[in-house]
Amino acid sequence: MAAKGDIIIDIERCKGCQVCLDACPKDVLEMSKKVNAKGYQYTVKVNSDCTGCANCAIVCPDAVIKVYRVK
Amino acid sequence: MAEQSIISPENLVYKKTEVMTDRELHYCPGCGHGTAHRMLAEAIDELGIQSETIGVAPVGCSVLAYYYLNVDMQEAAHGRAPAVATGIKRVLPEKYVFTYQGDGDLAAIGTSETIHACNRGENILIVFINNGIYGMTGGQMAPTTLPGMKSSTCPMGRDVKTMGNPLKITELVAQLPGTYYVTRQSVHTPGNARKARRAMKKALEYQKENKGTCLVEVVSNCPSGWKMNPVDSNKWMEENMFPFYPLGDIKVPGKGLVNGGKDGR
Numbered sequence A: 001m002a003a004k005g006d007i008i009i010d011i012e013r014c015k016g017c018q019v020c021l022d023a024c025p026k027d028v029l030e031m032s033k034k035v036n037a038k039g040y041q042y043t044v045k046v047n048s049d050c051t052g053c054a055n056c057a058i059v060c061p062d063a064v065i066k067v068y069r070v071k
Numbered sequence B: 001m002a003e004q005s006i007i008s009p010e011n012l013v014y015k016k017t018e019v020m021t022d023r024e025l026h027y028c029p030g031c032g033h034g035t036a037h038r039m040l041a042e043a044i045d046e047l048g049i050q051s052e053t054i055g056v057a058p059v060g061c062s063v064l065a066y067y068y069l070n071v072d073m074q075e076a077a078h079g080r081a082p083a084v085a086t087g088i089k090r091v092l093p094e095k096y097v098f099t100y101q102g103d104g105d106l107a108a109i110g111t112s113e114t115i116h117a118c119n120r121g122e123n124i125l126i127v128f129i130n131n132g133i134y135g136m137t138g139g140q141m142a143p144t145t146l147p148g149m150k151s152s153t154c155p156m157g158r159d160v161k162t163m164g165n166p167l168k169i170t171e172l173v174a175q176l177p178g179t180y181y182v183t184r185q186s187v188h189t190p191g192n193a194r195k196a197r198r199a200m201k202k203a204l205e206y207q208k209e210n211k212g213t214c215l216v217e218v219v220s221n222c223p224s225g226w227k228m229n230p231v232d233s234n235k236w237m238e239e240n241m242f243p244f245y246p247l248g249d250i251k252v253p254g255k256g257l258v259n260g261g262k263d264g265r
Ligand SMILES: Cc1ncc(C[n+]2csc(CCOP(=O)(O)OP(=O)(O)O)c2C)c(N)n1
Pocket: B059, B060, B061, B062, B078, B101, B102, B103, B104, B105, B106, B109, B129, B131, B133, B134, B135, B136, B137, B142, B222
């Protein structure tokens, strides 16, 4: 099935807290191996199962995720 | 379908609300303050009252809330936010006025201001972030620290025999005739965060009715003060904070105290 949703992660603002990982029902998110300029590992997409539910974005304390969904 | 086609302006369903500034938050990774700010900002956004809202910032980690919340803000001396908000609301009664305060601010140095503002029934919203610790100053014991919970000033855990009992100030103010809506929420999961946003929205709407003080407690984490990673801190909060500070409404308009006001269920 074609993907319904997608996200944009502002990796330079991510603090690597991992709170979003648990919130994703589709296991879309993992932590990067690399670090950003602040020295934090950041969130990356590891599959294209995103439904655009926005769970990750709502719990992200730093509001670094933008969510898109095909309506 | 190519991924590219999903990311387009008409498909955008969630982004940081414009009731928050674009500034990066100074909070530690995973700290609930950021999410709590945003849920409050989204409530203000949904009601379309950004230009009519005035907030009062506390002393504590959220002392810089005025950098992030894109509404008119006033800083108060430690614990005095409800007194400052009282003055603002009385001079500008048509504005929506809130305070945003930590547990050290609200339930230690500001106990008197909190109780008297609530007892007078000041027509303001108090947002109370309870992480059971003084986060900003290095994780000292707060009135809200749980029995047995470790902090930098009770490294062996809080001993209630010598250090006193934790103060459930939310249940306490719910007993006062001046409070109208009192509820306890959290923001650590998507469902809880959405509920907290709805509670803050309701509380702001009630301000139009001029019926008294609304208090929304958010039980939150302090990964740095608790010396845990953010994910573990949220788990620890569920297992230890929620049994002592149960989530849910404590006083509801029209119904009064829920379950005798004993806890949030
Ligand atoms: C009059 C005064 N007394 C003491 C302090 C030191 N102080 C700063 S923040 C704080 C406690 C903050 O704890 P809390 O309100 O729980 O906020 P948190 O940082 O946990 O969000 C204290 C005691 C101060 N700034 N001013």
